[in-house]
Amino acid sequence: MESWNSRLGVILAVAGSAVGLGNFLRFPGQAAQYGGGAFMIAYFIALLLIGLPICWAEWAIGRRGGRDGFNSSPGILGYVTGSKKFRYLGIIGVIIPVVIYMYYVYIEAWCLGYAVNFLAGNMNFETVEEAGTFWGNFIGINGDGEAIGFGIKQVGGFLLLVFVLNFVLIYRGISKGIEWFCKYAMPTLFVLALIILIRVLTLGAPVAENPNNSVINGLGFMWNPNKTILYERTVDESGTDLWNVKTELVGKTAIEAARVEAAANPNLELRAKTMWSQLANPQLWLAAAGQIFFSLSVGFGVIITYSSYLNQNDDVVLSGLAATSTNEFCEVGLGGLTTLPAGFAFLGVAGVAGMGTFGLGFNVLPMVFSEMPGGAFFGFAFFFLLFLAAVTSSLSMLQPGIAFLEEAMAINRKQSVAILGFVTAAGCSFVVYFSAGVKALDTIDFWVTNLLMVVLATVQIIIFGWIIGVEKGFAIAHQGAAIRIPSFFKFVMKYVSPAFLIIIFGAWIYNSVLGFSLTGGEKKYSSYIVDLFIEPNVAAIMSVIVILLTGAFITLLTARGSFEPKPQPTAQK
Amino acid sequence: MTIGGWIIMILSVGSVTSLFVWCIYKVLSAEGEEEKIHGFEVETPDTRQDD
Numbered sequence: 064m065e066s067w068n069s070r071l072g073v074i075l076a077v078a079g080s081a082v083g084l085g086n087f088l089r090f091p092g093q094a095a096q097y098g099g100g101a102f103m104i105a106y107f108i109a110l111l112l113i114g115l116p117i118c119w120a121e122w123a124i125g126r127r128g129g130r131d132g133f134n135s136s137p138g139i140l141g142y143v144t145g146s147k148k149f150r151y152l153g154i155i156g157v158i159i160p161v162v163i164y165m166y167y168v169y170i171e172a173w174c175l176g177y178a179v180n181f182l183a184g185n186m187n188f189e190t191v192e193e194a195g196t197f198w199g200n201f202i203g204i205n206g207d208g209e210a211i212g213f214g215i216k217q218v219g220g221f222l223l224l225v226f227v228l229n230f231v232l233i234y235r236g237i238s239k240g241i242e243w244f245c246k247y248a249m250p251t252l253f254v255l256a257l258i259i260l261i262r263v264l265t266l267g268a269p270v271a272e273n274p275n276n277s278v279i280n281g282l283g284f285m286w287n288p289n290k291t292i293l294y295e296r297t298v299d300e301s302g303t304d305l306w307n308v309k310t311e312l313v314g315k316t317a318i319e320a321a322r323v324e325a326a327a328n329p330n331l332e333l334r335a336k337t338m339w340s341q342l343a344n345p346q347l348w349l350a351a352a353g354q355i356f357f358s359l360s361v362g363f364g365v366i367i368t369y370s371s372y373l374n375q376n377d378d379v380v381l382s383g384l385a386a387t388s389t390n391e392f393c394e395v396g397l398g399g400l401t402t403l404p405a406g407f408a409f410l411g412v413a414g415v416a417g418m419g420t421f422g423l424g425f426n427v428l429p430m431v432f433s434e435m436p437g438g439a440f441f442g443f444a445f446f447f448l449l450f451l452a453a454v455t456s457s458l459s460m461l462q463p464g465i466a467f468l469e470e471a472m473a474i475n476r477k478q479s480v481a482i483l484g485f486v487t488a489a490g491c492s493f494v495v496y497f498s499a500g501v502k503a504l505d506t507i508d509f510w511v512t513n514l515l516m517v518v519l520a521t522v523q524i525i526i527f528g529w530i531i532g533v534e535k536g537f538a539i540a541h542q543g544a545a546i547r548i549p550s551f552f553k554f555v556m557k558y559v560s561p562a563f564l565i566i567i568f569g570a571w572i573y574n575s576v577l578g579f580s581l582t583g584g585e586k587k588y589s590s591y592i593v594d595l596f597i598e599p600n601v602a603a604i605m606s607v608i609v610i611l612l613t614g615a616f617i618t619l620l621t622a623r624g625s626f627e628p629k630p631q632p633t634a635q636k
Numbered sequence: 637m638t639i640g641g642w643i644i645m646i647l648s649v650g651s652v653t654s655l656f657v658w659c660i661y662k663v664l665s666a667e668g669e670e671e672k673i674h675g676f677e678v679e680t681p682d683t684r685q686d687d
Contacts (some may be wrong), residue, residue, distance in 0.1 A: 100644035283637030385659035390658035
């Protein structure tokens with residue numbers, strides 16, 4: 064019977080699962096794009112209404128299933144509800160981590176490759192375009208099959224290395240593999256993040272010709288609740304005036320210069336956006352809820368499996384809160400003060416606004432690190448930090464698959480590692496081969512994270528609040544608990560969280576699938592829908608087929624599996 | 637950076653840092669934590685080759 068070695072170990076493992084590239088790259092970009100201070104209000108509300116409730120529900124349900132020997136999402140959900148139907152819904156909790164692993168390990172290899180290349184002195188970029196060209200060549204963005212290469216400036220060798228590392232650690236088991244690695248990796252990650260934080264906060268205004276581009280103004284770009292925007296007027300074919308955003312302005316010098324320019328030019332206008340007007344934008348709320356959701360790895364199938372290896376009298380309430388707070392500290396406290404201000408200090412608003420996760424991480428920041436004093440070391444430290452964060456996450460993506468195969472096929476860890484290794488290697492090869500425009504990676508990510516994760520989280524919170532019942536669910540959660548969940552969370556977990564998730568899901572279908580605008584703009588299908596139904600793209604269609612094939616394989620095994628309870632010896636205490 | 641920006645940043649970073657420190661303190665100082673530690677000698681399927 065497998066189990067964790069210590070409470071701190073399981074907390075670090077769950078936190079390690081949650082802490083990833085999203086904390087350091089996606090969060091700052093989202094916060095800045097959706098209004099900084101205004102975004103944070105929605106972000107913390109989403110943390111209270113969906114993040115923590117689903118997290119506690121998953122920890123409690125997982126430990127309850129583990130009491131009778133269930134460690135996989137299908138086994139646990141089928142057992143705690145007493146219904147085979149939920150076993151089939153639990154399949155989603157295996158599909159998500161297994162399929163995400165297929166592309167996540169590829170990104171993990173980018174991080175290791177960048178760290179090594181910084182150490183080797185290969186990262187000297189004068190412009191973001193140069194850094195972008197390096198990235199494109201490194202990952203084979205220009206054509207299918209171009210990512211397959213084993214030189215230091217190609218991803219192939221690094222991918223092989225991280226793939227093997229993950230499977231060696233997962234083969235060693237829960238305590239000797241995952242817990243052992245996270246106990247060293249997470250503190251190392253904190254130290255590296257603090258070193259980079261100190262470096263960034265002491266940059267000042269590193270480009271002498273642009274004193275307005277300073278770290279302080281970079282922090283302002285990230286955190287200011289009210290925004291100053293310069294609009295530019297254009298006239299469309301029908302002669303109607305259109306006012307488009309030209310740029311956001313940060314810093315007294317830049318705002319004053321724009322004010323003078325706008326006064327002299329009738330086609331320019333300076334407007335202030337208050338925090339309250341930004342909070343009225345539904346896109347902001349969706350973005351904040353989405354960030355909380357994906358950042359905490361709730362509805363991912365990982366927490367439920369990890370917590371199933373706990374003893375029945377081990378605390379889950381404090382452990383869940385501790386893992387959540389560790390993730391939040393890394394995201395808000397470290398990620399929020401580091402990456403965007405660093406990019407701003409060298410490139411200003413134009414260089415960092417709307418860059419996206421990959422643009423910020425693999426184009427802007429490599430150029431920024433290569434320009435700063437001691438850049439080789441700090442660049443290495445940053446990408447090694449991302450690599451550690453990625454490994455602790457990818458390890459967590461493998462354990463649900465291992466647990467599922469052991470349970471459904473009644474095989475040992477060695478056999479399940481071999482089968483999962485084959486399945487994920489095949490999927491990863493597909494993602495790496497279809498590297499042109501990162502199409503396969505992007506398509507799989509879109510459908511799995513937006514569709515499947517929200518569905519699984521909704522299923523789990525409904526099981527906790529309605530099938531098990533919120534009173535009984537609280538009793539299960541509080542068994543052996545070091546702290547109590549405040550009573551108002553009963554109402555939140557029963558009504559508010561499911562409603563919130565259903566609204567998010569509905570808004571996603573309305574906006575991203577059906578193409579309707581949430582802010583009154585014209586209907587426009589997302590590129591993911593266009594790729595599948597309007598202008599079919601082979602790589603995108605095959606990516607969806609990979610998800611479906613993985614789902615069919617897991618469904619078949621679930622149908623054939625016996626999923627018999629095997630009570631833990633310690634459960635009799 | 638505006639005063640509003642400073643306030644939001646300090647409140648956000650301060651609150652998550654305080655929660656993080658409190659949680660780690662509670663975890664490390666919880667009574668009976670020793671009893672909840674399992675041994676590395678616990679049998680795992682990867683060490684069980686006979687099934």
